[in-house]
Amino acid sequence: MALTESKSIKIKSVIKKIFVYLVLISISIFMLLPFFWMIITSLKPMQEVLHVPMILFSRNMGLFNYSDVIARGVGRRLLNTAAIAFSATALRLLFCSLAGYGFAKFRFPGRNILFSVLIASMIIPFAITIIPLYIMMVNFHWIDSFLPLIIPGAASAFGIFFMRQYIRSIPDALLDAARIDGCSEFKIYIRVILPIITPGLISLGLIFFMQVWNDFLWPLVILKTPQNQTLPVMIATLTGQASTVMYHLQMATSVISITPLIIIFLIFQKRFTAGITFGAVKG
Amino acid sequence: MATSTGILSRMKRSWGEVKRNKWAYAFISPFYILFAVFSIFPIIFSIYLSFTEWKGTGPKEFVGLANYSRLFQDPVFWQSIRNGFIIFFMYVPIMTILALVLAVVLNQKFVRFFRAFRTMLFIPYITTMVAVGYVFRMLFNAKGGLFNTILTSIGLPAVPWLENVWWARVSISILIIWAWLGYNMVIMLTGLQTIPKDLTEAATIDGANPVQAFFRITVPLMRPIILFSVILSTIGSFGLFNEVYALTQQGQLGGPMNATITPLVYIYQQAFRNFNFSYAASISYVYFAIILVLALLQLRYFGRED
Numbered sequence: 001m002a003l004t005e006s007k008s009i010k011i012k013s014v015i016k017k018i019f020v021y022l023v024l025i026s027i028s029i030f031m032l033l034p035f036f037w038m039i040i041t042s043l044k045p046m047q048e049v050l051h052v053p054m055i056l057f058s059r060n061m062g063l064f065n066y067s068d069v070i071a072r073g074v075g076r077r078l079l080n081t082a083a084i085a086f087s088a089t090a091l092r093l094l095f096c097s098l099a100g101y102g103f104a105k106f107r108f109p110g111r112n113i114l115f116s117v118l119i120a121s122m123i124i125p126f127a128i129t130i131i132p133l134y135i136m137m138v139n140f141h142w143i144d145s146f147l148p149l150i151i152p153g154a155a156s157a158f159g160i161f162f163m164r165q166y167i168r169s170i171p172d173a174l175l176d177a178a179r180i181d182g183c184s185e186f187k188i189y190i191r192v193i194l195p196i197i198t199p200g201l202i203s204l205g206l207i208f209f210m211q212v213w214n215d216f217l218w219p220l221v222i223l224k225t226p227q228n229q230t231l232p233v234m235i236a237t238l239t240g241q242a243s244t245v246m247y248h249l250q251m252a253t254s255v256i257s258i259t260p261l262i263i264i265f266l267i268f269q270k271r272f273t274a275g276i277t278f279g280a281v282k283g
Numbered sequence: 284m285a286t287s288t289g290i291l292s293r294m295k296r297s298w299g300e301v302k303r304n305k306w307a308y309a310f311i312s313p314f315y316i317l318f319a320v321f322s323i324f325p326i327i328f329s330i331y332l333s334f335t336e337w338k339g340t341g342p343k344e345f346v347g348l349a350n351y352s353r354l355f356q357d358p359v360f361w362q363s364i365r366n367g368f369i370i371f372f373m374y375v376p377i378m379t380i381l382a383l384v385l386a387v388v389l390n391q392k393f394v395r396f397f398r399a400f401r402t403m404l405f406i407p408y409i410t411t412m413v414a415v416g417y418v419f420r421m422l423f424n425a426k427g428g429l430f431n432t433i434l435t436s437i438g439l440p441a442v443p444w445l446e447n448v449w450w451a452r453v454s455i456s457i458l459i460i461w462a463w464l465g466y467n468m469v470i471m472l473t474g475l476q477t478i479p480k481d482l483t484e485a486a487t488i489d490g491a492n493p494v495q496a497f498f499r500i501t502v503p504l505m506r507p508i509i510l511f512s513v514i515l516s517t518i519g520s521f522g523l524f525n526e527v528y529a530l531t532q533q534g535q536l537g538g539p540m541n542a543t544i545t546p547l548v549y550i551y552q553q554a555f556r557n558f559n560f561s562y563a564a565s566i567s568y569v570y571f572a573i574i575l576v577l578a579l580l581q582l583r584y585f586g587r588e589d
Contacts, residue, residue: 020388027385028403031465034418035406037429041421050427095313102310109300114311121318124326125522125574127547128567131554132325132332152321155314185306214411216525217547221555232413236528247421254414265409269402272409276466277473 038258042066042251049247065252073227074234074253080146081213081230081257088150089208093201095155100163101193105175122157126218134221144224149212159204162278166200167193203275206268210261231257333565339558350565360566362541363549364573366452367521370545374456375516379509381460382467387497389468390475401472404465412462416529419458420445423530445530448542455543458526463519467512474508475501514581521574522547546570 041049043061103115137148170193178188194201216232223229229237235253238246265272301308333350335343354360389400407415422429423444431441444454478501486496502509523545527537536552537544544552546566554563 017393020391020394023385023388024394024400027464028400031403031407031461034415034422034461035410037422038414038418041418050421050424052427054427054429054432095317098310099314102307106304106307106310108304108307109297111307114315117318118314121322123575123578124322125518125571127522127550128329128571129322129325130550131560131564131567132329133321134554135328135332135560136321136325152317155317157314160311160314185310189310210409214413216411216413216528217551221551232411235411235413235417236532245417245420247417250414250417254411254417257414258410261409261411262406265406266402273401273405273469276408277470 035258038251038254041247042255044248046246046248065248066256069238069249069252069256072238072249074231074256076227077229077231077234077253078256080228081232082260084146084149084219084230085209085212087146088153088212089205091150091154092156092159092208093205096159096163096204097167097193097197097201098189099155099160100165100167101189103160103164104167105170105172118157118160122161130218130221137222143222144228145222146228148222149215149219149230156208159208162204162275163197163200165278166197170196199271199274202268203271203278206264206272207275209264213257213261329564329567332561333568335561337561339560343561346561350562351569353562354565354569359541359544359549360546360569363537363544363546364521364570366541366543367523367545370452370455370459370523370543371517371520373452374459375513375520377456378460378464378467378516379512382464382512383471383502383505383509385464385468386471386475387501389472401465401469405469406465407462408466410462412525413529415462416458416526419454419461420530423454446539448540451531451539451542454530455523455526458530459520459523462526463516470512471505471508474505478504510581514578517577517581518574521545521570524548524551546573 040057040061042065043063044055044058045060045064048055048058048060103111103118133148133152137143140147142148174192175188178192183191213230214232215230216236219230219233220236223233226234226237231253235250235257238249238253332343334345334347336346336349337343385404388394389397394400425431425441425443425446428444430444435441442450444450482504483496483500486500487493491499524547527543527545527548531538531543536556537548547570550563550566550570553559553566
């Protein structure tokens, strides 16, 4: 009696395990399928992309789409995207960590009101600023330059909130010791704060970098000449005659666009998830 | 006299406070300068713009509330708001439940390759949406697309994924779930790890089955995190752009028959395709009011017990 009961529990737990792995494996396949499709399409000639019946692999596959997009200037777009992403990320990290330090470690008149303004600013959707901001960029003669993609978003409210929470945990005694040694507040920021918050800066920087790299709508309206475009804009504007979709070239460009991100993500995965979950759990 | 010196000395003291903290003001100033120049000023300018008629060049003609009265009679605008709701209700419940279930499943002690599974689920979140949008467009293609090839090969009818009004919304929802499931799951996973294991174990010993434990213990404790993810998704579904652009751009943006046009897509269309900057500005104001009300309602409704 006892034996059969323990047996049935064992069977139950085996069924449970099989079910769990079945769910996890099928979801993982669904998640990886588009990447697989992206890669094989980037290797196919145009006629075989949406062929009826479907062609999964063929002997006509090769790297020709990559040489085609290189001829169309994908290298320049990769450089544009990287330049914008690096400079926007660096500037944002500087401003966010400075302001985070200001809010975390100083009790100044107006602090609460200013902080409330900062938090409230997060609910303003981009949809409401895009039109007036675009007109402003026209008047600044910033259309077709990288500045609109770097300057207006250079101080992120989310990033400041993030850095404030991070810097709050630094003991005041450490800062006081530096003050007694005669350090100015800026020097304290450089010598004491920055080394301690480096992991936080990496987490936040990864989020910023990914956002700027993948940004689409704003670069689409700002960057007019093809050589100045970013990779996402290039993917969306690669059309043939009579605006036919050129999936084979789009997929080659897409592979070039997502590979750096995936490499960076795999290297810094721990820091990245720490940054993503930070807001949800602490906020 | 006495009070005025009191005020004076208080002002002097707080001025001293301000001066003593000059570094703090310097540190936080970049945000407020950029916010004033690139957010506050544009938003105010946009109010003015919405009361004029302007096509991008030439003088602005003051037209009062004409743009707003046009907007309230514009079926495409209301369609875009309706689409925001429809798409929200199509993907948010499925995605939220799936994310929570996956998080619970992945949180089981016996699961091996935990990190590998988490990585695979999370990778869509970091990838370029436009790029993946075009991949899905191929997968959804009526003829020669993978999904229909699979369906017809097992004897099911082909689905007009992007040609039919309702299927197009389903297609957008599938793409969104693909892209955001892992992100939501990771957030829920972090929340789950803060729930003490003894709690669910105690319930199981008391005779609750895993499903009961899930609904009685996990869901209530996860309420704030679920709320966070649902509010994000609300704002997200009205502000969908990249997904719609990639799936429907050639042919008709937001199509078929405006079935997938979202407020942000409509604003883009009016401003940057038709150059109706003033009209687009009025749309953006009404849109902002609607999502503000929605976010406040959700906070009140879901957040009232906390």
